[in-house]
Amino acid sequence: MYLHGSSQINELGHLEIGGVDTVTLARDYGTPLFVYDMALIKKRAYEFQTAFQEEGVSFQVAYASKAFSCLAMFQLTNELGLSLDVVSGGELYTAIQANVPMEKVHFHGNNKSREELEMAVTAEIGCIVVDNFYELDLLQQICREQQKTINILLRITPGVEAHTHDYISTGQEDSKFGFDLESGQVEQAIEQSLKSDELSLLGIHSHIGSQIFETTGFVMAVEKIYQYINTWRNNLQFIPKVLNLGGGFGIRYTEEDAPLPAGHYIKSMVEVVKEKSLEHNMAVPEIWIEPGRSLVGDAGTTLYSIGSAKDIPSVRHYLSVDGGMSDNMRPALYQAKYEAVLANRANEKTENVYSIAGKCCESGDMLIWDLPLPKANHEDILAVFCTGAYGYSMANNYNRIPRPAVVFVEDGEAYLVIERESYADLVKLDRPLALAVK
Numbered sequence: 534m535y536l537h538g539s540s541q542i543n544e545l546g547h548l549e550i551g552g553v554d555t556v557t558l559a560r561d562y563g564t565p566l567f568v569y570d571m572a573l574i575k576k577r578a579y580e581f582q583t584a585f586q587e588e589g590v591s592f593q594v595a596y597a598s599k600a601f602s603c604l605a606m607f608q609l610t611n612e613l614g615l616s617l618d619v620v621s622g623g624e625l626y627t628a629i630q631a632n633v634p635m636e637k638v639h640f641h642g643n644n645k646s647r648e649e650l651e652m653a654v655t656a657e658i659g660c661i662v663v664d665n666f667y668e669l670d671l672l673q674q675i676c677r678e679q680q681k682t683i684n685i686l687l688r689i690t691p692g693v694e695a696h697t698h699d700y701i702s703t704g705q706e707d708s709k710f711g712f713d714l715e716s717g718q719v720e721q722a723i724e725q726s727l728k729s730d731e732l733s734l735l736g737i738h739s740h741i742g743s744q745i746f747e748t749t750g751f752v753m754a755v756e757k758i759y760q761y762i763n764t765w766r767n768n769l770q771f772i773p774k775v776l777n778l779g780g781g782f783g784i785r786y787t788e789e790d791a792p793l794p795a796g797h798y799i800k801s802m803v804e805v806v807k808e809k810s811l812e813h814n815m816a817v818p819e820i821w822i823e824p825g826r827s828l829v830g831d832a833g834t835t836l837y838s839i840g841s842a843k844d845i846p847s848v849r850h851y852l853s854v855d856g857g858m859s860d861n862m863r864p865a866l867y868q869a870k871y872e873a874v875l876a877n878r879a880n881e882k883t884e885n886v887y888s889i890a891g892k893c894c895e896s897g898d899m900l901i902w903d904l905p906l907p908k909a910n911h912e913d914i915l916a917v918f919c920t921g922a923y924g925y926s927m928a929n930n931y932n933r934i935p936r937p938a939v940v941f942v943e944d945g946e947a948y949l950v951i952e953r954e955s956y957a958d959l960v961k962l963d964r965p966l967a968l969a970v971k
């Protein structure tokens with residue numbers, strides 16, 4: 534059994550995270566419950582930061598908050614010295630409510646609305662990562678109206694295919710994100726940005742995809758960008774001060790995954806940026822990254838109560854849990870794989886192979902296929918590891934299932950950071966027909 538971070542088995546044979554017994558957590562807060570190991574989040578942030586420090590370059594590590602966002606998470610990442618990448622008005626609003634210094638916020642998205650851009654300009658955030666010409670025009674207009682200037686990066690699609698699931702690959706030429714490099718769109722966008730009194734162009738952004746296990750794609754993206762440096766410098770007198778190379782660093786969900794240590798990714802990125810900058814006789818730009826999954830993914834564990842079982846002789850043993858695709862879309866969406874244990878009998882021998890079904894009204898709502906476990910029944914708590922990224926943040930109310938609660942744990946203490954949704958919450962925005970607005 535692979536245990537992440539501070540997870541261990543205690544003397545009762547229970548899974549413990551951050552010094553807190555998960556069986557007690559399940560009893561006190563109910564299930565499904567997301568449990569975050571705070572020490573592991575801190576460790577992951579520190580690994581990226583020290584890797585940059587060792588390379589001796591200027592850098593920013595921004596937390597890609599789409600992986601998991603809430604007030605407490607934003608407060609924590611801010612305390613850790615991370616910047617914050619948001620992709621919507623909702624994430625920006627959460628950052629404002631969490632008192633994140635606005636100069637540390639970067640705003641992404643391929644279709645930011647006027648309202649969202651106005652909100653960002655009003656809040657005077659640190660940087661907007663502009664994705665397309667529509668946004669470039671709109672942002673200039675908004676800045677003019679508000680008589681403000683704003684820092685921007687231009688997101689480019691470098692034409693690099695990351696080796697990952699198609700749905701989470703973003704750097705290929707045929708992508709909805711960013712300005713196309715090959716066709717000259719980037720040059721045109723740089724020109725428009727430089728001409729604008731309202732926009733201060735800091736540099737270039739590239740994000741090639743997610744759950745990436747090798748450094749080649751990042752290196753190729755840098756090489757692609759530098760192929761255009763001379764053109765930009767000669768034609769437009771533009772040299773990027775910032776290169777944001779995105780996120781996407783892979784994590785270990787199961788034994789099939791072999792992620793590199795954070796330092797490896799950073800070292801190869803920095804090496805190629807230094808080498809190419811030297812070749813082009815230019816100063817090494819500031820290097821920014823924006824990891825999401827690799828900061829919070831393995832720090833999260835979901836606790837479920839096991840309910841019904843169905844045995845189909847010689848075919849399959851199903852066990853159903855009290856959550857599913859409503860709190861973890863990833864298996865249904867990407868055929869993602871997870872490991873899990875019985876939290877209350879974590880040191881017992883595995884005897885059976887079960888397939889873990891969610892409770893949603895969908896045959897595709899299967900969390901794990903063929904999981905070896907001790908003989909399990911409805912008194913057991915299932916702990917699914919590595920659910921910290923894109924679990925709660927993609928949770929939904931399908932079948933009107935309330936979203937789970939979230940606790941942070943550290944040094945034997947648990948902190949409830951998101952309450953469990955109630956049935957009353959589910960109908961909060963509904964209007965009975967008699968009161969419905971015509």
Ligand SMILES: Cc1ncc(COP(=O)(O)O)c(C=O)c1O
Binds near residue numbers: 618744780781825827
């Ligand atoms: C622009 C951008 N930055 C950062 C991320 C974070 O990626 P990950 O969670 O894989 O680190 C994403 C998601 O893929 C993204 O689209």
Ligand SMILES: N[C@@H](CCCC[NH3+])C(=O)O
Binds near residue numbers: 701744867922923
């Ligand atoms: N939600 C995806 C990653 C998308 C990242 C955002 N661009 C996942 O769970 O793997």
